[in-house]
Amino acid sequence: MDYIDTSPFVRLTDSEFDYFVQFVRNRYGIDLSQKRRLIEARLAGELKTYGFTSYDQYIALLKANPSSDKIENFINKITTNYSYFNREMEHYDYLINTVIPAFTQAKKSSIKIWSAGCSTGEEPYNIAMAIDTALGMKRSLWNVSVTATDVSTRALAAAKKGEYPEGELKDMPEAWRNSYMTKLPNGNYQVKESIQRAVTFSQFNLMDPFPQKQYDVIFCRNVMIYFKQPTSQEVIKKFFQSTIAGGYLFIGHSETISRLDNQYTYIRPSIYQKAKKP
Numbered sequence: 001m002d003y004i005d006t007s008p009f010v011r012l013t014d015s016e017f018d019y020f021v022q023f024v025r026n027r028y029g030i031d032l033s034q035k036r037r038l039i040e041a042r043l044a045g046e047l048k049t050y051g052f053t054s055y056d057q058y059i060a061l062l063k064a065n066p067s068s069d070k071i072e073n074f075i076n077k078i079t080t081n082y083s084y085f086n087r088e089m090e091h092y093d094y095l096i097n098t099v100i101p102a103f104t105q106a107k108k109s110s111i112k113i114w115s116a117g118c119s120t121g122e123e124p125y126n127i128a129m130a131i132d133t134a135l136g137m138k139r140s141l142w143n144v145s146v147t148a149t150d151v152s153t154r155a156l157a158a159a160k161k162g163e164y165p166e167g168e169l170k171d172m173p174e175a176w177r178n179s180y181m182t183k184l185p186n187g188n189y190q191v192k193e194s195i196q197r198a199v200t201f202s203q204f205n206l207m208d209p210f211p212q213k214q215y216d217v218i219f220c221r222n223v224m225i226y227f228k229q230p231t232s233q234e235v236i237k238k239f240f241q242s243t244i245a246g247g248y249l250f251i252g253h254s255e256t257i258s259r260l261d262n263q264y265t266y267i268r269p270s271i272y273q274k275a276k277k278p
């Protein structure tokens with residue numbers, strides 16, 4: 001029986017597919033080797049926009065414009081930015097019940113957190129909400145900074161806006177919704193200014209060298225699931241250099257990091273700590 005191609009998308013040839021897999025892995029760390037249909041589906045709109053009939057034409061466009069909005073649109077299409085409020089709530093509980101009390105006891109009055117792969121902003125805003133909850137009346141005495149980065153400019157634009165449909169808040173505790181969100185006339189919810197003020201968004205590719213900055217806590221959740229193991233290990237090494245002694249790394253619940261090649265101390269699933277100085 002003849003094979004009937006029912007796909008609505010232009011099909012990738014093997015060499016076009018290989019090009020995208022190599023390019024995205026080398027430049028962004030993301031492994032697309034099992035995602036042939038995803039590439040076709042995500043790039044269909046780009047082909048249509050330019051009136052191209054093959055991916056080779058699109059590849060030629062990317063090659064001719066190596067650092068341009070063409071590449072930016074491409075990576076905006078390729079990344080998966082799925083996120084929602086209060087995802088993996090245990091991490092926020094850990095911040096509230098363990099990290100902030102320990103820092104308070106150590107007489108700290110500032111905390112620097114990095115949300116790496118922040119997507120559309122739910123995670124860094126949740127971090128700011130958790131810290132506000134933990135500090136309560138003492139919040140104004142603390143310097144709180146949440147650095148939120150992602151490679152996708154489209155996700156970052158949505159994050160900066162801080163406006164979300166009600167469905168996105170389904171897991172948010174009532175008290176947080178009341179304290180930290182404002183209902184807009186269009187039915188959406190806006191993150192309150194007091195929370196937005198603590199968060200700074202910027203584009204950053206985790207494959208690039210890290211700035212010489214140290215963080216008390218790094219969140220990198222549901223990002224490294226898209227990387228191959230050696231890439232994740234390289235990124236984790238860089239995170240380790242960017243964590244203060246006694247600071248933490250939180251990864252996604254479904255992610256693991258190899259205990260062999262990892263300098264952090266395992267605390268519990270998805271939570272790691274850099275040893276305190278003796």
Ligand SMILES: C[S@@+](CC[C@H](N)C(=O)[O-])C[C@H]1O[C@@H](n2cnc3c(N)ncnc32)[C@H](O)[C@@H]1O
Binds near residue numbers: 149151222223
């Ligand atoms: C599924 S979202 C996770 C969002 C959030 N951390 C969470 O757990 O809900 C993964 C994010 O990682 C980002 N990402 C993927 N590769 C990246 C890279 N090389 N550098 C920076 N961000 C990257 C994607 O753009 C995407 O927004």
